[in-house]
Amino acid sequence: MLSEQELIQIRRHLHQIPELALHEHETHDYLLQVVREMNQDHLEVREPEAMPTALMVLVHGTDPQRTVGYRTDIDALPVEEQTGLPYASHHPGVMHACGHDIHMTVALGVLSYFADHQPKDNLLFFFQPAEESESGGKQSYEKGLFSGKWKPDEFYGLHDNPDLPAGAIGCRMGTLFAGTTEVNIDLNGKGGHAAYPQDANDTVVAAAALIMQIQTIISRSIDPIQSGVITLGKISGGTIRNVITGHTRIEGTIRGLTQKMIEQIDERLKNVCEGVGRSYNMDIQLNLNQGGYWPVENNPALTKRFIKYMKSAPNVNFVETAPAMTGEDFGYLLAKFPGTMFWLGVDDDSQLHSATLTPKESAIQRGVDAITGFLEARMKD
Template sequence: MQLIESILAHSGSVAALRRDLHAHPELCFEEQRTSDVIARALNDWGIPVHRGLAKTGLVGVVKHGDSPRAIGLRADIDALPVTEHNHFAHASRHPGKMHACGHDGHTAILLAAARHLAQHRSFDGTVYLIFQPAEEGGGGAREMIREGLFDRFPMEAVFGMHNWPGLAVGQFAINNGPCFASSNEFRIVIRGKGAHAAMPHNGIDPVPVACQMVQAFQTVITRNKRPIDAGVISVTMIHTGEATNVVPDSCEIQGTVRTFTLDVLDMIERRMQEIATHTAAAFGCECEFEFSRNYPPTINHAQESAFVRRVMADVVGADNVLEFEPTMGAEDFSYFLQEKPGAYFVIGNGDGAHREGGHGMGPCMLHNPSYDFNDDLIPLGATLWVRLAEAWLNTPR
């Protein structure tokens, strides 16, 4: 493993900063303190900072030489609406808010890289350090783009990194093509006619209609979608009724749809609406159908993925660079990759053995209240960022 000595030397202070961020989590578009901490650190290292993109986002600029070439490195900075179960010293001080996905660690990794890049500048061009708010449901990447991120900071490519529990520390994983799915939500309201449950013939019961719909939606996956295409329809909520002896007036169904392509997503939305509308009509009910598209699929670009893989191999050895198995989770880095070439990859967070005494009894998994980021990743992740930026800017296009 080829770690950069200057990054190792300062890893303790950066880990302390990470733990400070963990103790003071802030939700999407509320990351004012977090943004202040990041800006203060960048200013201390002589890095110009541009603030206010998507409310709390900021971009640091490290420039050297005369080359117009530029690369973007991104870290997300927001926390989750989760009540932490850990009780160690740096546990969240704000009930109902927690860094349960490691964005505090991602921020620390990019800050460690920023410090080295600013002090050594072994490249010709510009490195844009993108600290993005509101990844967890707020679409902060989309908002930064809307507010001129790529116009104000023109870059050839953009890259993102996420910690990955279960993958060993010292390993990376990346793939070409789709790596995270699109995230979409649906809401269906079936309107029937209430009645006494002992005399159901006097009403129109929406409950069996909902049951028919839920079963029929799975035929979209098994009979309308090509078997080689990925897609998920999950009904996660059914709300209806208030009493055991009353046929309800209405029934509401909600859930999520995940796909790796927009073509499959278009088909699923169309078929779900047809099934919902016609099933309701067949039983004499009315139907309201809502389908909300949130994050698009995250699709890595081939050349950029191959480039990252080569840099990873130089840092940790080819045997520690694994093929990433695509997940149906979602990530708003997808918006960046729709606008610019680039790649998104993961760094191993280990199995949770790094957690200090007082951690919760749950697993050290993403979005779990017993999770904690592994500080051993900071020098490795920062080394990868530095070597990636240097290799990109020093390699002729």
């Protein structure tokens, strides 16, 4: 199996070759190279034609009662790295600013362990493209990657967390990550001269009213004990001060801790847009795009078992965490397969998506040990 030093070198190589969603060709080839160097006695490798940069590895068990899936994301972000590291990104304007290089390395470490220690159950390792954009989890499901022997009975995955100590495991019952929805609103009225408003239909005025109405959705339509967010981050309309514009666009995001809540917010937003449109006698077009970024809702039974193991494992520092309003497309796969997502602490002053993110590499081996220990315990149940 891969040593800690080998894992660190793998991570540093992956860090140098970040690629954007659905363009992870160099990353795919390197991952495949590492996998091919492992003991192949019990491994079956698949490169799905439907998603060319994806990689799937099935570890055949000795007496399989189930197939346990483990997913890692492989894409990077359009961020110019500012860490000054000797192994910084070789690709200008692209960086593993969300720590997916750590994710992949931990997955390879776990896979290498089970390549040398054949598991009882089948293990499916899924190296997934396009988490940061393009809804790679949803695409992989809809393109039929998980069928037959490649279908997991349960799914696990991690995300690194700069706020936790290096190597710590964090998790919680219920939702770990919020679901997200992109909001685009186009108001179409009638342009005209600023001196003759009666001959125009001002979309800026209507947009102001609409924005204020939208603010009441969370405060008056959502249970205050629960959590939801609507942020309208961009508004554009008009060209010059003395012309009434006939078109204004508002862009924003919705975040909620359950899919039911997101759908409730969506419905209220539709109602508000329709009402303001009637009040101002103009056409208001609302476009909502959630894609695969559903809430990461952990399965109760599997997560209870996961937390129980991590709390009792002698070499694991377990931390119970609060839900986060950031998004993760593993939520879509957890809506299709029962499973659990958890945090791996990487102890960094910089936050995720930062150009200076520098995870502590000491987290890698501790993550591998915690996950292999859990999977071995799971297969004894």
